[in-house]
Amino acid sequence: MKIGFLKPAITNQDIKVMNKIIRSGWFAPGKVTEEFESKLARYLQIKHAVMTSSATAALHLSLIMAGVQEGDEVITTPLSYVATSNVILYQRAVPVFVDVNAETGLLDLNKVAAKITKKTKIILPVHLYGQMVDMKKLKKIATKHNLIIIEDAAHAIEAQRDGVRPGQLSFSAALSFHVAKNITSGQGGALVTSNGGYAQRAELLRRDGVRNVNGKRHMFELGYKYDATEFQAAMLLSQLKRIEQQHQKRNLLFQRYAKAFSGMGVDFPKIAPRTKHACHMFVVWIDPKKRDKIRKFLAKAGIDTSIHYDPIHLEPYYRKQFNYQRGDFPIAEKLGFSTITLPLYPALTMEQQGYIIKKVKGAL
Ligand SMILES: Cc1ncc(COP(=O)(O)O)c(C=O)c1O
Numbered sequence: 066m067k068i069g070f071l072k073p074a075i076t077n078q079d080i081k082v083m084n085k086i087i088r089s090g091w092f093a094p095g096k097v098t099e100e101f102e103s104k105l106a107r108y109l110q111i112k113h114a115v116m117t118s119s120a121t122a123a124l125h126l127s128l129i130m131a132g133v134q135e136g137d138e139v140i141t142t143p144l145s146y147v148a149t150s151n152v153i154l155y156q157r158a159v160p161v162f163v164d165v166n167a168e169t170g171l172l173d174l175n176k177v178a179a180k181i182t183k184k185t186k187i188i189l190p191v192h193l194y195g196q197m198v199d200m201k202k203l204k205k206i207a208t209k210h211n212l213i214i215i216e217d218a219a220h221a222i223e224a225q226r227d228g229v230r231p232g233q234l235s236f237s238a239a240l241s242f243h244v245a246k247n248i249t250s251g252q253g254g255a256l257v258t259s260n261g262g263y264a265q266r267a268e269l270l271r272r273d274g275v276r277n278v279n280g281k282r283h284m285f286e287l288g289y290k291y292d293a294t295e296f297q298a299a300m301l302l303s304q305l306k307r308i309e310q311q312h313q314k315r316n317l318l319f320q321r322y323a324k325a326f327s328g329m330g331v332d333f334p335k336i337a338p339r340t341k342h343a344c345h346m347f348v349v350w351i352d353p354k355k356r357d358k359i360r361k362f363l364a365k366a367g368i369d370t371s372i373h374y375d376p377i378h379l380e381p382y383y384r385k386q387f388n389y390q391r392g393d394f395p396i397a398e399k400l401g402f403s404t405i406t407l408p409l410y411p412a413l414t415m416e417q418q419g420y421i422i423k424k425v426k427g428a429l
Contacts, residue, residue: 066367066420067367068368068369070371074411075304079304082302082303083299092296093292093295094292094294097299097302101298101305102114102255105301109257111258113257113259114257114264115267115268115271116293117254117267117271118253118254119243119254120217120218120243120254121148121152121254122289123267125289126270127215127236128153130236130263130266133153135157136157137184137187139153139158139159139189140161141160141161141188141189141191142162142172142190142193143164144191144377144400149189149217150162153189162397163177163180164176164396165400166396167396167400170193170194171190171192172191172198177206181210185210185212186213187212187213188215189214189216190214191216192217194220194343194373195343196226196334196337196340197218197224197229198226200227200229214236215239216232216239218232218238219246220345222247222308222343223247223308226337226339226341228339236260237257238256239257240257241253242297247315247344248311250298250300250301252297253301254293271289271292272288272290273288273290274288275288312344315345318344319344321418323347325422325426326425332350332351332403347407347409348373348406349405349425351405351429353403362424363421368421370406372401372406373404374404375401376394378393
């Protein structure tokens with residue numbers, strides 16, 4: 066058996082609508098992008114969604130709009146994709162990592178307050194693997210210290226916690242439509258917010274700071290080339306219609322993995338009560354001494370796996386720039402170096418999943 070790590074759930078209908086846009090000759094953001102933005106906002110029960118070229122772009126624009134400048138500190142997690150903290154560096158601000166919770170892998174909210182200084186401006190949590198951090202608790206911390214929350218919701222489009230969805234309690238949240246995500250246009254992202262002023266500014270900034278006035282283009286502030294295309298929007302609009310249906314399939318597979326590995330000495334992230342998990346990724350945490358061997362064994366059995374993530378602070382660039390050492394964020398390191406991400410996508414058959422479970426158990 067050969068089981069790939071990824072398989073985007075694209076249907077003939079998605080291809081048809083995208084083809085229609087390509088044939089229409091109008092590729093720049095237009096009516097379909099607007100329709101996708103309004104349907105996405107409705108789905109997320111938030112006022113505004115602004116499509117961008119990536120989640121990285123949406124995070125960067127959020128930091129700009131929140132006024133992050135050189136020397137400001139942004140509290141975030143080391144257990145994420147590098148884009149989460151790279152955007153902080155784009156603004157010449159300082160990423161201040163806080164270690165993660167050992168049971169969930171999420172930013173440890175009990176350790177945040179100790180890292181707040183006069184320079185702290187933002188808290189940037191990541192809803193890792195599809196599980197949201199406790200936004201109600203984080204909001205209390207942020208309000209007490211007069212800080213702004215910007216959410217990295219790249220994994221969490223379907224997620225909820227305590228009835229809260231991405232963007233609802235924060236300045237803004239960033240979604241990703243990168244090829245590995247639950248709905249995808251190859252690349253793409255969105256900034257979602259309940260503030261109309263922020264949404265308008267994001268629309269300006271994603272288009273080089275340019276807006277049409279009386280039929281003429283004028284540039285009002287220094288923006289970025291962070292917009293997307295109509296065919297990306299069409300593809301996403303089509304997938305958004307069945308997002309909950311696809312999520313049900315993901316959830317089924319996710320729960321089956323959890324049940325299969327429970328009580329076997331294989332750890333995986335704990336899910337908090339009152340959580341709707343986006344079921345973006347299922348990771349197992351295995352003794353780091355055995356991890357790479359087990360991945361090789363699985364690869365030989367035809368099963369592609371991945372790692373999410375080696376901790377950011379130990380990436381060569383971050384080590385060099387900030388002199389981070391092994392041991393600086395021990396829990397993120399332990400989890401990161403134990404992680405194997407297993408295939409999880411709607412097209413994965415029960416038979417394929419059964420085979421993966423059997424092989425993982427065998428390897429152990
Ligand atoms: C947690 C996290 N944040 C941010 C990003 C960046 O998303 P994008 O590729 O859309 O810029 C990713 C993408 O893999 C991610 O996994």
